[in-house]
Amino acid sequence: MFPTPIQKASAPARLAYQIALPIALVIWLFPLIGVAVTSLRPASDLAAGNYFGMPSSIAYENYASVFRDSPIGWYILNSFKVTIPTVIGAVGLSCLTGFALAVYGFRANLWVFFAFVAGNFIPFQILMVPVRELTLKAGLYDTTLGLVLFHVAFQTGFCTLFMRNFIKGLPFALIESARVEGVSEWQIFRHIVLPLMRPAIAALSVLVFTFVWNDYFWATVLVQGQHAMPVTAGLYALNGQWVAAWHLVSAGSIIAALPPVLMFFLMQRHFIAGLTLGATKG
Amino acid sequence: MPHDPQPARFWKRNQMKIAPYAFLAPGAVMFLIYVLIPIVQSIWISFQDWDGLGPKTWVGLANYVELMDDDTFYVALKNNLLWLGLYLLAIPMGLAAALFLNQNVWGIRLYKSLFFFPFVISQVVVGLMFTWFYAPDFGLFSQLIKWLTGSEVAILADERYVTYGIIAAGLWPQTAYCMILYLTGLNNLNFEQIEAARMDNARGWRLLRHVILPQLAPATFIAMVVTVIGALRSFDLVSIMTAGGPYGSSQVLSYFMYEQALSEYGYRMGYGAAIAVVLFLIMMVFITLFIMRMIAQERNR
Amino acid sequence: MAEVSLSNVKKDFGAISIIKGIDLEIKDGEFCVFVGPSGCGKSTLLRMIAGLEDISQGALRIGGRDMTRVGPSDRGVAMVFQSYALYPHMTVGENIGFGLRMTGHDKAEIAKRTAAAAKMLQLEPLLARKPGQLSGGQRQRVAIGRAIVRNPEVFLFDEPLSNLDASLRVQMRGEISRLHQDLGATMIYVTHDQVEAMTMADKIVVLSAGRIEQVGSPLELYHRPKNLFVAGFIGSPKMNFIAVDARPHDGGIEVTLPGGAVLQLAGSLAAAAKMTLGLRPEHASATGAGDAVLPAKVHLAEHLGSETLFFVGLADGTEIAVKADGLAPERPGDSMQIGFPARACHLFNADGQAVLNGDLTR
Numbered sequence: 001m002f003p004t005p006i007q008k009a010s011a012p013a014r015l016a017y018q019i020a021l022p023i024a025l026v027i028w029l030f031p032l033i034g035v036a037v038t039s040l041r042p043a044s045d046l047a048a049g050n051y052f053g054m055p056s057s058i059a060y061e062n063y064a065s066v067f068r069d070s071p072i073g074w075y076i077l078n079s080f081k082v083t084i085p086t087v088i089g090a091v092g093l094s095c096l097t098g099f100a101l102a103v104y105g106f107r108a109n110l111w112v113f114f115a116f117v118a119g120n121f122i123p124f125q126i127l128m129v130p131v132r133e134l135t136l137k138a139g140l141y142d143t144t145l146g147l148v149l150f151h152v153a154f155q156t157g158f159c160t161l162f163m164r165n166f167i168k169g170l171p172f173a174l175i176e177s178a179r180v181e182g183v184s185e186w187q188i189f190r191h192i193v194l195p196l197m198r199p200a201i202a203a204l205s206v207l208v209f210t211f212v213w214n215d216y217f218w219a220t221v222l223v224q225g226q227h228a229m230p231v232t233a234g235l236y237a238l239n240g241q242w243v244a245a246w247h248l249v250s251a252g253s254i255i256a257a258l259p260p261v262l263m264f265f266l267m268q269r270h271f272i273a274g275l276t277l278g279a280t281k282g
Numbered sequence: 283m284p285h286d287p288q289p290a291r292f293w294k295r296n297q298m299k300i301a302p303y304a305f306l307a308p309g310a311v312m313f314l315i316y317v318l319i320p321i322v323q324s325i326w327i328s329f330q331d332w333d334g335l336g337p338k339t340w341v342g343l344a345n346y347v348e349l350m351d352d353d354t355f356y357v358a359l360k361n362n363l364l365w366l367g368l369y370l371l372a373i374p375m376g377l378a379a380a381l382f383l384n385q386n387v388w389g390i391r392l393y394k395s396l397f398f399f400p401f402v403i404s405q406v407v408v409g410l411m412f413t414w415f416y417a418p419d420f421g422l423f424s425q426l427i428k429w430l431t432g433s434e435v436a437i438l439a440d441e442r443y444v445t446y447g448i449i450a451a452g453l454w455p456q457t458a459y460c461m462i463l464y465l466t467g468l469n470n471l472n473f474e475q476i477e478a479a480r481m482d483n484a485r486g487w488r489l490l491r492h493v494i495l496p497q498l499a500p501a502t503f504i505a506m507v508v509t510v511i512g513a514l515r516s517f518d519l520v521s522i523m524t525a526g527g528p529y530g531s532s533q534v535l536s537y538f539m540y541e542q543a544l545s546e547y548g549y550r551m552g553y554g555a556a557i558a559v560v561l562f563l564i565m566m567v568f569i570t571l572f573i574m575r576m577i578a579q580e581r582n583r
Numbered sequence: 584m585a586e587v588s589l590s591n592v593k594k595d596f597g598a599i600s601i602i603k604g605i606d607l608e609i610k611d612g613e614f615c616v617f618v619g620p621s622g623c624g625k626s627t628l629l630r631m632i633a634g635l636e637d638i639s640q641g642a643l644r645i646g647g648r649d650m651t652r653v654g655p656s657d658r659g660v661a662m663v664f665q666s667y668a669l670y671p672h673m674t675v676g677e678n679i680g681f682g683l684r685m686t687g688h689d690k691a692e693i694a695k696r697t698a699a700a701a702k703m704l705q706l707e708p709l710l711a712r713k714p715g716q717l718s719g720g721q722r723q724r725v726a727i728g729r730a731i732v733r734n735p736e737v738f739l740f741d742e743p744l745s746n747l748d749a750s751l752r753v754q755m756r757g758e759i760s761r762l763h764q765d766l767g768a769t770m771i772y773v774t775h776d777q778v779e780a781m782t783m784a785d786k787i788v789v790l791s792a793g794r795i796e797q798v799g800s801p802l803e804l805y806h807r808p809k810n811l812f813v814a815g816f817i818g819s820p821k822m823n824f825i826a827v828d829a830r831p832h833d834g835g836i837e838v839t840l841p842g843g844a845v846l847q848l849a850g851s852l853a854a855a856a857k858m859t860l861g862l863r864p865e866h867a868s869a870t871g872a873g874d875a876v877l878p879a880k881v882h883l884a885e886h887l888g889s890e891t892l893f894f895v896g897l898a899d900g901t902e903i904a905v906k907a908d909g910l911a912p913e914r915p916g917d918s919m920q921i922g923f924p925a926r927a928c929h930l931f932n933a934d935g936q937a938v939l940n941g942d943l944t945r
Contacts, residue, residue, distance in 0.1 A: 002468060002476055002494050006385045018387065025396055031411040031454070032399065034422065038414070051420040093309035100305035104298075110580065112306065114573050119317045121511050121569045125539040125558040129327055129334075129551050130320035132544075153316030156309045173668035176635050181682025181733065182656030184293075185301035191685065195672045214404035216518045221544065232406045236522060239410060246414055253407040264402045268395060275459070276466035276504075295654065 039063070039250035046246055062251040070241075071226055072252055075234030079259070081144040082151065082230050083212045089152035090159050091204050095197060097156065098163025099189050103175060113164060119157040124217050127154075135222050146222050147230070151212050159204050162274065166200040167193060203274030206267040210260040231256045321562070328555035335549070345556035355557070358533040361445050362514065362564075365534060368449045369456060369513035373505045376460025377498075381490075383461070384468045394465060401458040409522030412451035413438065438524055441531040448519050448532055456512055460505045467501030468494075503575070510568050514561065535561040585646040585659065585736030585769045586611045587632065592641035594627055594793075601627050603793040604641070609771065609786065611646075614763050617773045618780040619790035619816070626741055628790070629773045633662050633739050646736055656686075661730035662739040665746065667722045669714040669729075676701075676710040679728045693732075700728040703765070704758075720751045727762065740772040744779065756782055777817050781805070789813050806942045811935035814861050820892060822861045822929070823903035829930060830855035836930065836939065840923065842898030846875040848925050850939040858938065861929035862903070866941075869893060869907035873922025879903075881917045895919055 006017050026033065034052070041050075042059040050056065067073050101113050131150055132141070140146030170193065178188045219233035229237070235256045242248045264271050293300075328345055330338040349355050383394050400408065415423050418436040428434050437447040471494065479493040495502075517536040520526060526533040526541060535557055543554025587609040594602035602624050609615045617625040630636040632643060634655030643651045650658045669678050679700055680693040701707045704724040714722055723743060730738055740759070744752045760783050763770050774780055780787045781801045789796040789804065789812070797804060797813045808814035814822050827838040829852060836848040838860060867873075879895035882902060891911045896902050905921055913919055930939040 001384070001386075001473070002471060002489070003381055003384065006387060017385070021387075021390075021393055024382070025393060028397060029399060030422075031408075031415050032403075034415065035407075035411050049420070052422055052425075093312065096305045097309035100302045104302035104305075106302045109302075110577070112310065114576070115318065116313065117576065118569050118573060119313060121507075121565065121572065122317075122321065123515055123536060123558065123561045123565050124517070125536050125554075126324045126562040127317060127320045128324075128540070128558065129543055129555050130323035131316060133323075133334075134315070134320070149312075150316050153312040156313055157317065160309060171666055171668060173664040173666045174670060176655075177662065177664055177668035177729075178682070178685075179635065180633055180655045180660065180662045181685070181729070183682060183685040185297050187685045189305070191681070192670055210402060214406075216404065216406050216521070217540075220521075221540075232404050235406055235410070239522075249410055249414070253410050257403045257407045260402050260404070261399070264398075265395065272398075272462060272466065276463055276501075298654070 035250045035253055038246055039254050041247050041250075043245070043247055051246075059247065062247045063255070066248055066251045066255065070238055070248075070252070072231065072234060072238065072255060074226065075229055075231040076255065076259070078144055078228055078234075079213055079230040079232075082147045083209055085148045086151040086155060086212045087205050087208045089148065090155035090208050091201055093152065093156045094159030094163045094204070095194065095201070096189075097160040098167055099193055101160065101164040102167035103172075103193075113160075116157045116160045119154070120161065128221055132221055141222060142224050142228050144228050144230075147218060147228070150218060150222065151215070155208050155211065159208065162204055163197070163200060166197065170196055199270065199273070202267065203270040206263055206271045207274040209263050210271070213260045324555045324558055324562075327552055328559045330552040330555075332551040333549045334543075334551045338552070341552065345553050348553065349556055349560070354530050354533055354538060355535075357530055358535045358538040361532065361534050362516075362561075364445055365449055365452075365513040365516050366510065368446070369452065369509050369516075370506075372453050372456035372460045372509050373502065375453070375457040376462075376505065377464050379457060379461040380464035380468055384465060394462075398458045398462050400455040401462070403455070405452075405455070405518035406522055408451055408455060409519045412447070412454075412519075413523050416447055439528055441528055444524055444528065444532040448516075448523050451523065452512070452516060452519050456509060459508060459512075463501045463505050463508075464498060467498040471497050507568075507572055511565075514565050514568075535564075586613075587615075587737060587769060587771065588644045589632075590642050590644075592628075592631065592643060593639050594624075594631060594636060595639045601793055602631070602639075605795060607788060607795065607798065609769060611769055612767050614760075614770045614772065614783060614785045615788060616780040616784035616786070617771065617788050617790055618775065618777055619796075621775055622792075623790040624793040625773045625775075625790050629662075629739055629741055629771060632658075632737075632771060633660055634658050635662075659736040660739055661733045661735035661737075662741065663723075663726045663730050663743045665742040667714075667726040667743075667746075669722055669725055671714055674711050674713055675706060675717070675725050675728075678714065678725055679706075679732055682729065682733060696732040696734075697728075700731040703731065703762075704728050719747050720755060723747065723755055724758075727759070731762075731766070736768060738766075738768055738770040740770065742773055742775065744774070745776070752779075759783065778819060781817070787817075789816060791816075802944065806944050807937075807940040808861075808929065809937055811859065811861075811931050814929060814931070814937070818863055820864050820904050820906075822863050823867070824931075825860045825862070825897070825901055825903065827858055827860045827930075828855065829858040838930070840875055840877055840897075841901055842877055844875045844877050844923075846923055846925055846928070848928060848930065848939060850930070852938065857933065859931040859935075861931060862923060862927060862941075864892065864904040865906045866924060866927035866943075867903065867905045868922030868924065869905050869911060869913075869919060871920030871922045872924075874925040875923045877921045877923065879919050879921050881913050881915050881919055883915060884911075884913065893919065895921060897921075 006014055037055065039062055040058050040060065041055040042057055045056050101109055135141045135146040135150070140149065174192055175188055178192055214232060216232040219230045223229050223233065235252050238252055239249055329340060329342055331341045332338040379397060383390065383397060415421055416437040418424050418434065423437065424434060435443065437443045475497070476493060479489055484493060515536060516534050517540065520532055520534055520537045524532045526537050539554045539557035539561065542550045542557060589605050589607045592602060592605045593600065605628060617628060619625050627636060631638050634653065638651050642649060645658055645660070670681065673681060676697055680697045683693045683696065701710055704727060706724055706728055709717065709721060714725065717725065744755050747755060756779060772783065784801055786798065787801055787804055788798050791812055797809045804813060804817045808817060825841065827840060829836050829838045831852045831854070832847070834851070836850050836852045838846050838848060838858070840846055877897055879897050881893055881895050883894040885892040887909070889909050891907045891909055893905045893907055893913065894902055895905060927941040927943055929937060929941050932938050
């Protein structure tokens with residue numbers, strides 16, 4: 001283990017470490033803590049200049065009023081309408097493409113693979129004008145479906161990289177053994193490889209959920225009106241309305257951040273497995 | 283051995299040839315339509331004068347020529363380089379955080395998760411948090427500066443500091459990302475090698491430098507990739523925190539492009555596309571380096 | 584009838600030639616072992632018979648039908664992989680029946696065949712378990728069971744025992760041999776372990792660098808190796824090789840051994856030449872009984888209980904191994920007299936080809 005385990009250090013060093021941990025955490029998360037506290041601060045505190053002291057009372061009504069007086073509930077719903085189909089679509093498609101690239105040695109294999117990988121890294125701006133055009137022409141501008149289709153296509157790049165490497169890690173003899181037994185290629189995919197991909201599917205699902213939920217750029221490019229706006233773009237719009245109403249902005253921020261945060265905590269191991277793909281080998 | 287009747291045989295005989303393309307097709311078609319073709323279209327549009335609605339007019343390199351004379355372009359370019367340079371700090375900072383947290387004490391798992399928190403939050407929320415943090419008069423950071431220097435600084439309204447302020451906000455989640463990459467790397471170290479090095483009397487900094495870091499090279503590579511990409515993609519924070527202001531001083535290429543092509547400043551799709559192409563070319567330098575490394579790895583398999 | 588016949592079979596990966604032209608006939612019901620050092624192409628050759636690798640050139644016939652371009656599932660072969668290739672998410676029963684289920688056999692038939700295979704391999708109590716809960720030997724049996732249910736005409740084994748520990752390997756060796764007797768099917772078995780080859784095979788094919796070095800029964804290869812490679816590969820501990828001067832003499836061959844001792848061998852030789860004399864450790868005598876006796880110094884003694892293996896240095900420094908009685912008293916540094924029996928000696932020319940086989944079966 002590196003660094004040397006603290007258990008081997010002297011008692012004062014151990015104590016110092018135990019004290020340093022929470023202090024470092026509070027400093028590190030200070031902006032977040034500040035916002036969380038502000039979201040529960042009554043408006044009167046802000047008016048009185050009490051920005052950082054203890055709130056005079058806990059104002060849950062900030063949250064109530066955000067939901068009551070703004071369409072944030074609707075934005076959240078839109079975000080789900082974009083995020084969940086995207087997760088299903090991108091993960092589903094990439095199971096297929098990943099299988100194709102991992103199992104078959106056809107001629108263009110590596111080139112197709114690198115096209116997917118490179119596609120991941122490009123700046124969104126190079127896609128913006130044509131994708132907006134395409135979405136407009138298809139009559140999907142300002143709809144959640146328009147966002148879903150783009151996100152599915154784009155995330156498929158990343159997911160393919162992940163799935164392909166995952167399937168490459170499975171023993172190839174499993175596939176060969178099935179081939180000798182007369183199992184068709186589709187059956188191999190369906191009955192042998194797919195059941196073994198569960199951890200990869202879980203990891204990618206959380207990851208894509210977070211990426212797409214947090215997307216702001218495409219939400220502003222492909223959506224204009226409230227009825228299809230996801231919560232990221234919605235929050236920005238609300239920020240314009242709530243000038244200096246920091247308690248409301250804070251409450252809105254917390255609401256917008258909550259779903260991916262919950263997702264992260266529930267599926268932490270999968271999330272990190274997905275994110276750190278390739279960080280340990282190769 | 284039961285043998286299949288004739289009709290089934292075509293598929294059986296040829297499935298090894300057909301299957302890869304059948305599996306590939308749905309994803310590849312989507313990717314082609316939404317990613318690969320638009321890249322080509324953007325390059326094409328960058329040679330046009332186009333408002334997004336009317337007819338396109340071929341103007342050749344005019345958009346690029348105009349770009350060369352556009353002061354905002356140079357500001358954006360300079361800021362992008364600043365982003366790139368400073369964003370890389372996330373890597374050593376992430377490593378430091380990972381080394382700090384790579385202990386086995388009670389509750390450490392929760393600590394690690396909480397340290398990682400900023401990465402999970404939308405950049406829109408991060409932007410709003412830091413805007414509030416930097417707010418003049420009451421923002422905590424402004425207060426701190428005032429307490430330290432006696433003078434008040436409105437970070438996001440000051441041309442001298444605004445880009446640094448935004449980058450600092452970006453470093454927060456990015457450091458968390460690099461940290462998690464390094465934590466995973468540290469978890470997969472070859473312990474025998476470390477023990478051997480310790481027997482050879484290597485410790486502390488020298489152990490880190492000569493034994494640990496080489497083993498962490500894959501994590502460092504991924505951290506480099508995501509950090510460089512993140513720096514060049516910086517859009518959300520600029521849009522949320524300053525919209526490129528004040529007076530365009532926090533402009534970056536990605537936001538500049540968006541502003542030219544889509545905002546109230548006019549629907550100059552061709553000009554915007556030209557900016558996007560420049561950004562794309564800068565990114566291609568890095569993408570090519572990454573892919574070359576990946577090809578080398580694939581060959582070694 | 585499922586004889587397997589390969590004629591001039593070749594395999595190229597790009598410009599590199601892996602299999603350089605193999606002609607081989609394997610009779611119906613025969614147990615044929617491909618053996619050779621790693622990288623010799625034995626596994627590739629097996630995979631070509633299975634249909635997992637394309638055949639670049641030449642023809643493969645199984646049971647008289649041309650299978651060169653036929654897919655793996657239509658060749659009537661079943662394969663047992665080195666890694667067993669059990670599907671980790673299926674139970675033992677599902678693993679065994681999977682191929683049948685996918686190829687549309689009805690449930691009753693699958694159940695019947697699975698039960699029969701499980702009975703034959705004593706897997707009945709394990710049918711509901713997942714592969715992760717099995718020991719190595721049990722996994723190996725499941726892999727074999729998966730092959731059996733398909734009633735193949737030819738079984739292919741790719742180093743199936745190399746992941747097992749030594750004692751299990753001996754046991755599984757016996758089980759596979761028994762299975763061969765019970766089923767009477769043609770079996771082709773790849774291994775790098777010459778002991779496995781010797782103990783199991785009806786016919787051994789020794790491969791090296793993509794070519795066949797020799798084909799024959801185990802005893803044929805042991806007693807009449809065609810060349811230095813086979814002589815060195817078959818038998819353990821391996822055959823001793825000693826550089827000698829050989830010349831025609833009196834209708835026979837006379838060789839001068841290190842230290843000057845002279846040995847008369849049968850056979851004939853056209854002219855004097857430098858040659859390599861081969862003598863197996865078990866044929867050399869540690870008590871000095873033989874047609875030529877050489878003084879030697881003990882370098883190392885390995886006491887195995889039932890026997891002792893001496894590594895001794897001859898006059899010119901050549902080290903040879905000699906098998907002796909388990910109670911032999913000599914210790915490193917001691918002197919010994921090593922006897923060379925003429926009728927056990929092999930002689931190889933400068934090209935490594937056998938000029939004379941000291942065939943004790945004759």
